Amino acid sequence: MKDNLNSIDFLLRCADTVVSKDELQKRISSKKKLNLKLGVDPTAPELHLGHMVILKVLRRFQDHGHNVQIVIGGFTALVGDPSGKKTTRPVLSAVEIEKNTKRYKEQALLILDSRKTDFLNNNDWLGNLSAAEILGICQARSLNRIIERDDFRGRLNRGESIRVHEVLYPIFQAHDSVVMCPDVEMGGTDQIPNFMTTRQAMKESGQDPEIVITMPLLVGLDGKKKMSKSYENHISLEENAKDMYGKLMSLPDAPMKDYFHLLTDIEELKISEILSMHPMDSKKILAFEITSFLKGEESALSARSHFENTIQKKTIPDDRKTFTYSSDVNLLDVIHKTGNFSSKNEVKRLISGGGVKVDGDTINDWQFIFKPKFKGTVKAGKRFWFDLEVL
Structure with missing residues (x-):
């Protein structure tokens, strides 16, 4: 790998x-x-392009010969990270954690190199600590440093409670790094207070403190x-x-x-x-770059x-799915049950805003009923068509 500043500037772009x-x-x-x-x-099984920002930087480091360790918070998820939160976060069950972890791995490896990625679970070391060991770890940490954070201070000023387990979160996160001894830790800007606690904990343990890199948020x-x-x-x-391509456009x-x-890794x-x-041409290049990286060049083409x-020439695609119903059904349910939209409220807004057409006619009423013997084509949004038949 090149060890000059230009290389580092690219890694840290x-x-x-x-x-x-x-x-x-x-x-x-x-x-x-x-x-x-x-x-x-x-805590959230579905990753989006906003999560890709950090994963993409990690992939750049991998392409330069380095390794990535993803620490799944199997133990700390039972606590809940208070960073940037105005209220206590709900915790997950062990079953939910296991299910979400599997889905997270599958998505992360769309970006990361599996040969240079290790997935660890901090429950493997934190879950086995005795009460005496936890007290020993806590004894070496400063409560002042933890509660001076903006999120905790704001809750205290409002007279709201801070639970003891929330104070323990940054202590456990720091202990992860004491156990793993990483060279670099990445995360969001809201994690900086936790990272500073971690660097101090590593120093006090006789280790070189980890380097901290945070990335900006991606606009939606x-x-x-x-x-x-x-x-x-x-x-x-x-x-x-x-x-993916259509949404990027x-x-x-x-x-x-x-x-x-x-x-992307396109040069400045x-x-x-x-x-x-x-x-339009710039956006096509952007959409192709991102889609091809995640889904492959053939799929992007x-x-x-x-x-x-379909969008520029307004041709109805031939590869439409067909949905069949045996009795009366309303437009809202039909579109929501296709699985292409996250909620009924999203579909309602789409219909009310004139974003749905049935056989070319705009339908603004989400309660519109399809009767038996209906057979036609529905367009929902800019990129989704499907055929509908009511028997």
């Missing part, structure tokens, strides 16, 4: 925080194979709020290639530069050239062709 770049330079210059840690609480498809499933502005890593022009920098000068093109034929 768009990083929000690096503590510290000089430390990272020294470790890379030593020719040492680095271990990079990413801690994950398996609305071009305003952070990408989030709750805002319904996300692109899931589990999307099929056609939907709906991105406003303004965030395109950030998407190129955060989600080339990105500038691409962004000087017509926005097919998705691009599908977009050009």
